[in-house]
Amino acid sequence: MELLDQISLNLQNGLDEKVAVLTKDAIEKQIPPKEILNSGLIAGMNIVGRKFKDHDIFLPDVLLAARAMNGAMELLKPLLIKEGIPIRGKVVIGSVKNDLHDIGKNLVAILLKGAGFEVIDLGNDVPAEKFISTAKEENAHVIGMSALLTTTMPVMKKVVDLAKDEGLYGRVRIIVGGAPVSKEYALEIGADAYSYDGANAVETVESFFPVNS
């Protein structure tokens, strides 16, 4: 549908006001909110994500597209909730300990939001218990953890162990990343996945959800 293509295209170009106007237009034209979300916004954001991964565009373009996405989501959210359609998925994210470079975690949060996920960013220096209690309270689907120091990496294992104790393990998927973290480490501690960068984190989180759920 042409209107949804326009939403996608303007979102890719980071034109937040235009995307908001077109989204309102689509809502008035009675296009199902889920279709606006999937074929307009998420379709556009997927292209942005791919281009970012291929180094054809950079963080500024992603930030503008994500802002356009968030603006349109404000309009769509009440309708999606009314129709009982869940948001794409809820992710609790944070850096396990304060570190000097939190841009990685922030980038993942921005990209996930942009891709249509609800993101609860717990910030830096997040204790293991906080990840678990927030995931429980918010009925989150995913816990995302970042660590940039080897000394703080064990907190990741603690979160996995706590998830097991609290019966969340398997139900809430756990994804880890950060400079010193590796796929092997993720496996070793029992995390569901490891991601090496922001675009890959979005792909990985998406893989947790069946298509069109």
Added chain:
Amino acid sequence: MIDLLERLRSGEILVGDGAMGTMLFERGLKSGECPEAMNLSRPDVLEEIARLYLDAGADIIQTNTFGGSPLKLASYSLEDAAPQINRNAVAAVLKAVSGRAYVSGSCGPCGKILKPYGDTDPEAVYESFEIQMQAFAESGCDVICIETMMDLNEMLLALKAAKERAPGIPVMTTMTFDATPKGFFTIMGVTIEKAAHALEEAGADVTGSNCGNGIENMIRIAREYRKHTALPLIIQSNAGLPLIENGELIYPESPEFMASMAKELVDAGVSIIGGCCGTGPAHIRAIKNAVSPSPECQT
């Protein structure tokens, strides 16, 4: 001391120092604490680290002020202490080196994303850098190094603040590039060509790159800079991307390896070679031995 820029113009190769963070952690900094807070509580530690790098042969020693701009310090509610934090850091290095090396005021990113992509006003960023630069000027820095920048606009604001508030002090500007299959870009999409032209035009005295993806990439980065600017070049590479071995964080590039690459950096036209994450006094000593013309030059 002879003017730094004069020495560079005469073709001399100078050596910078290595990482600061690891040294601080080994000396009592706790994870989650503000590294610059040690400038208030433990200036003796700063002096000790500066002496270690001086003994290793560094000609330029950086201050522990990477996160010393008020905007960055605000995440620890230390913004009001910014002038003192920066002055103490310079004073500690000055005391340790007493004229045997240049004291370089380190200035890193403010930690915020500037408008229109983020929510931080460029004016606020500029004012924050002004406070840091003023402190550098007042406390007697020999040179200022604005480093690990990824946003060219932020870099230019810091450079402008340095030129305004610390007139007469040479400014080195180093951005951090990622190696991609399509070339080198900062995370914000800045190319080396764009950075070189903009920084030379804005009055940078020395330019180059720091941190990054290992010293071999730095050789390519230096060659690319050389194509686009006649300014003296500085490279402060990390010791490669960290790996995990037996649960320990390991930076893969040894002092010997980095020293062998340092010679290639000189061939590529680099005048100042130092280290970043994962490098220590051993790396600096090896680099010094590789690039210094005679043993007498070693301190």
